Amino acid sequence: MSTDDVRPTTDQPTPPQTAAPEPAPSAPTITTPPHRGTPAIVTVEGHDETFARAFARGFHETFRPEEFALESKLVEGGRMFGHQVDGRWVSTCGDFARTMTTPGGQVDVAAVTVVTVAPGYRRRGLLRELMHHQLTQVRATGTQPLALLWASESLIYGRFGYGRTTAKLRLSGPTRATAFLPEVAPSGGSVDEVGREQFAAAAYPLREAWLPDRPGHLNRTEAWWDFYLFDAEHRRNGAEELRYALHFAEDGTVDGWATFRTKYGDTVVPDGGDVIVTGIDAADPRVYAALWRWLLDLDLMRGFRFGHAATDEPLRQLVADQRAIKTELQDATYARIVDVPAALGARRYTSAVGMTVELTDTFLPDLAGRYRLELGPDGAEVTRTDAAADLTLDVRHLGAIYLGGTALTDLHRAGLVGEHSPGAVLALSAAFASPRAPFCPDFF
Numbered sequence: 001m002s003t004d005d006v007r008p009t010t011d012q013p014t015p016p017q018t019a020a021p022e023p024a025p026s027a028p029t030i031t032t033p034p035h036r037g038t039p040a041i042v043t044v045e046g047h048d049e050t051f052a053r054a055f056a057r058g059f060h061e062t063f064r065p066e067e068f069a070l071e072s073k074l075v076e077g078g079r080m081f082g083h084q085v086d087g088r089w090v091s092t093c094g095d096f097a098r099t100m101t102t103p104g105g106q107v108d109v110a111a112v113t114v115v116t117v118a119p120g121y122r123r124r125g126l127l128r129e130l131m132h133h134q135l136t137q138v139r140a141t142g143t144q145p146l147a148l149l150w151a152s153e154s155l156i157y158g159r160f161g162y163g164r165t166t167a168k169l170r171l172s173g174p175t176r177a178t179a180f181l182p183e184v185a186p187s188g189g190s191v192d193e194v195g196r197e198q199f200a201a202a203a204y205p206l207r208e209a210w211l212p213d214r215p216g217h218l219n220r221t222e223a224w225w226d227f228y229l230f231d232a233e234h235r236r237n238g239a240e241e242l243r244y245a246l247h248f249a250e251d252g253t254v255d256g257w258a259t260f261r262t263k264y265g266d267t268v269v270p271d272g273g274d275v276i277v278t279g280i281d282a283a284d285p286r287v288y289a290a291l292w293r294w295l296l297d298l299d300l301m302r303g304f305r306f307g308h309a310a311t312d313e314p315l316r317q318l319v320a321d322q323r324a325i326k327t328e329l330q331d332a333t334y335a336r337i338v339d340v341p342a343a344l345g346a347r348r349y350t351s352a353v354g355m356t357v358e359l360t361d362t363f364l365p366d367l368a369g370r371y372r373l374e375l376g377p378d379g380a381e382v383t384r385t386d387a388a389a390d391l392t393l394d395v396r397h398l399g400a401i402y403l404g405g406t407a408l409t410d411l412h413r414a415g416l417v418g419e420h421s422p423g424a425v426l427a428l429s430a431a432f433a434s435p436r437a438p439f440c441p442d443f444f
C-alpha cells in the first residue's frame with residue numbers, strides 16, 4: 001500500500017515499514033501470456049498475501065510481512081479487488097472506509113488505495129474497469145458520497161471524475177538563522193521530547209479534539225496511528241529514527257505536538273544536519289510557534305524540511321525573512337463525488353446562495369444533469385431540476401472546489417466553467433470558501 005506520493009521520502013509522514021525486508025519473491029510463473037489472457041474481476045477474501053504481493057510488485061516495492069500485518073488491521077472485508085488471470089492477480093484496487101472533515105461538518109469517504117496494473121497488462125483498459133467497478137460499488141453501499149485518493153501521477157484520475165481537492169506545500173530553509181518576527185509572543189510553557197507511549201497518550205486525543213476544525217483531515221483510529229508512526233530503517237532514506245515532542249502549557253497540560261527526524265549529509269544548509277518535520281499541530285498560535293522555534297533551535301541542525309505542510313502553514317507568517325523559506329506547491333488529495341446532494345449536504349457554506357448548476361459527468365453519466373442548490377451557513381438542500389442553469393460545471397471541478405481548496409473563480413478564469421447568469425461564479429465561489437485551507441496529512 002503506497003503511503004507517500006508512492007516515492008518514499010524522509011520529509012513526509014512515516015509510511016508503513018518493516019525492520020527486516022524479506023528477500024524479493026521470485027517472479028510469478030506465467031501460464032497464459034498477457035496477449036492471450038482474459039482478466040476477470042475478483043473480490044479479495046480477507047487480507048490476502050498474494051494480493052499484497054501483487055500490489056507491492058505493482059508499485060515496484062518489496063513485499064514486507066510487517067507491513068502486511070499492519071495493513072491487515074486496516075482492511076475491511078469486501079473492499080479489495082482486482083483482475084485475475086489463471087488465479088494470479090494482474091491488477092489490484094481497493095478502499096478504506098474513513099471520515100473526512102469538511103468545512104463545518106464531516107463526510108464518510110471511500111479512501112481509494114493500492115491501484116496497480118501489472119506491466120504486462122497495462123494500457124488495455126484494466127484501470128478503467130477497476131475505477132468503474134469501484135465507483136459502482138461505492139454508490140451501491142450508499143453511505144459514502146465521495147471517493148478520495150492520492151494520485152501517483154496527476155494525469156491519471158481526471159478522466160474518472162476526480163478533481164484536486166487539497167494541495168500541500170514542501171517547505172525548507174535554515175533553522176537557527178530563521179528568526180521570527182519580534183511580535184511573536186512566547187507561549188508561557190515549554191517543549192520537551194517524549195517517548196512514543198507518552199506521545200500517544202497526549203497527542204491522539206488532541207488530534208481527535210481538533211479534527212472538526214481541520215477540513216480535509218481524516219479520522220485516525222489507533223491502527224491508523226500505528227500505520228503512520230511505523231518506523232523501520234529502510235523507509236528513512238538515511239535519516240535517524242522518528243522522534244516525538246510535546247508542548248506543555250504553564251499548568252503542565254499538553255497542548256501541542258510534533259514529530260520529526262534528523263539527518264546529516266545531503267542537507268538544505270551545508271555543514272550541519274537537517275530537522276525533518278513530519279507532523280506538527282496545536283490549537284493556540286503561540287503554542288504552534290513555540291513548537292516550531294524548538295524544532296528550529298535544535299543544536300547541530302542547520303536546515304529544516306517539512307514536506308507535508310498545509311497551504312496556509314503559519315510558519316511562513318511567523319518568520320521575519322519570508323525569502324528564507326523555500327516553498328513548493330504540490331497537488332495532494334483528489335475527490336470524486338458520487339452522490340451530489342449527500343456530499344454537498346455534508347458541509348456548511350460561508351454565504352447563502354441559491355442557483356441551478358448543470359453538472360457534466362462522462363464517466364458516470366447518470367450523475368450528470370441539473371441540480372438546484374440552496375446553500376448556506378446551516379448546510380445545503382440539493383434537488384434535481386429542469387430549470388435553466390446559472391452555470392455549467394464538470395463533476396471533477398465540483399470535487400476540486402468541494403472543500404474550498406480550489407476557488408471556482410480560478411477555474412472560471414481558466415475557461416473551465418460556463419457562466420450563464422452574471423455573478424453566479426462569484427456567488428458560488430464565495431459560498432464554497434473555507435476559513436481554513438483544507439489539508440490532508442494522511443497518506444493511504
Ligand SMILES: CC(=O)SCCNC(=O)CCNC(=O)[C@H](O)C(C)(C)COP(=O)(O)OP(=O)(O)OC[C@H]1O[C@@H](n2cnc3c(N)ncnc32)[C@H](O)[C@@H]1OP(=O)(O)O
Nearest residue numbers: 113114115116117122123124125126127128149151152155
Ligand atoms: C490511488 C492510487 O493507488 S494511485 C497509484 C496508481 N498506480 C501506479 O502508479 C502504479 C504503476 N502504474 C500502473 O499500475 C498502471 O500504469 C495504472 C494503474 C496507472 C494504469 O493502468 P492501465 O490499466 O494501464 O490503465 P488503462 O489502460 O485503463 O488506462 C485508462 C486511461 O488512463 C490513461 N493512463 C493510464 N495510466 C496513465 C498514466 N500513468 N499517466 C497518464 N495517463 C494514464 C490511459 O492512457 C487511458 O487513457 P484514455 O482514457 O484516454 O484511453
